[in-house]
Amino acid sequence: MKGKFDYEYFKESADYILEKIDFKPEIAIILGSALGSIAEEIKNPVIIDYKEIPNFLVSTVQSHAGKLILGELSGKKVTCMSGRFHYYEGYDFEELVAPVRVFHLLGVKTLILTNAAGAVNTSFKPGDIMIIRDHIKLMGASPMRGTNIEEFGPRFFDVSDMYTKELRDLAKRCANKIGISLQEGVYYFCPGPQFETPAEIKAIRILGGDAVGMSTVTEALTAAHCGMKVLGLSLISNMAAGVLNQPITTEEVDEIGAKASEKFRRLISEIVKEID
Ligand code: HPA
Numbered sequence: 001m002k003g004k005f006d007y008e009y010f011k012e013s014a015d016y017i018l019e020k021i022d023f024k025p026e027i028a029i030i031l032g033s034a035l036g037s038i039a040e041e042i043k044n045p046v047i048i049d050y051k052e053i054p055n056f057l058v059s060t061v062q063s064h065a066g067k068l069i070l071g072e073l074s075g076k077k078v079t080c081m082s083g084r085f086h087y088y089e090g091y092d093f094e095e096l097v098a099p100v101r102v103f104h105l106l107g108v109k110t111l112i113l114t115n116a117a118g119a120v121n122t123s124f125k126p127g128d129i130m131i132i133r134d135h136i137k138l139m140g141a142s143p144m145r146g147t148n149i150e151e152f153g154p155r156f157f158d159v160s161d162m163y164t165k166e167l168r169d170l171a172k173r174c175a176n177k178i179g180i181s182l183q184e185g186v187y188y189f190c191p192g193p194q195f196e197t198p199a200e201i202k203a204i205r206i207l208g209g210d211a212v213g214m215s216t217v218t219e220a221l222t223a224a225h226c227g228m229k230v231l232g233l234s235l236i237s238n239m240a241a242g243v244l245n246q247p248i249t250t251e252e253v254d255e256i257g258a259k260a261s262e263k264f265r266r267l268i269s270e271i272v273k274e275i276d
Helices: 007-018 036-041 095-106 165-177 198-207 217-225 250-274
Strands: 027-031 043-049 067-073 076-082 110-119 129-136 182-189 211-213 229-239
Touching: 007 095, 027 036, 027 095, 027 250, 036 067, 036 076, 036 250, 076 095, 076 250, 095 217, 110 217, 110 250, 129 165, 129 217, 129 250, 165 182, 165 229, 165 250, 182 229, 211 229, 217 229, 229 250
Parallel strands: 027 076, 027 110, 110 229, 129 182, 182 211
Antiparallel strands: 043 067, 067 076, 110 211, 129 229
């Protein structure tokens, strides 16, 4: 019998998508706030609204579209989520596994995650791109809490190289080649939707966070559980709370995202080209 969040539940979403395409994507890209322009580069796209896909989730954030785009990018078969799902929208961690588990069932081996993040590290500046070396999520919940689905991965699993070194090195080589400079650091997950307090940011800095954001970690953990390689890229959209004597606004986050989207697009195209 099919229960909520069992293997069959995710397979139903994947089967619906597979019926609409005649290839298997190898790479999945999840796009963060205002970083959607790469989606326009995808050749021969098959575009599916999230709301059409059985058992999928629906995006509620305005700057996030709600479409799955499947096609070809830099000669590779890809699937790209234009619009992602967040804990602050009301989804439980358990629900947030859906896209990545569905990608796994489509045949995806590599996941590229992008997001907008606030700089905790004061040597970063808005417009920088940070490769995620590791993350900190001190919130108790895990997307893998509850009955383990063995078809996806083991009960206990290692995450010491979750943001795969091989892909981080590849990203650095690609950035170098096209003349983009990169930062590297630790992404600290905060649940939102409020931005952080200056005191929280001070604490995060002491704990070892370089950038702070409200997404990405559930997707990275879900991918690691099912053996996918992960690359995480943060666009630094603002200095985190308390760094500058000014409030953080959604407008600045989206504006910096829009300005950097061309640089991001070039970098991701190059990385996708070079992935084996
Ligand atoms: N905090 C949390 N999430 C964010 C930020 C921030 O400063 N900027 C963009 N996303």
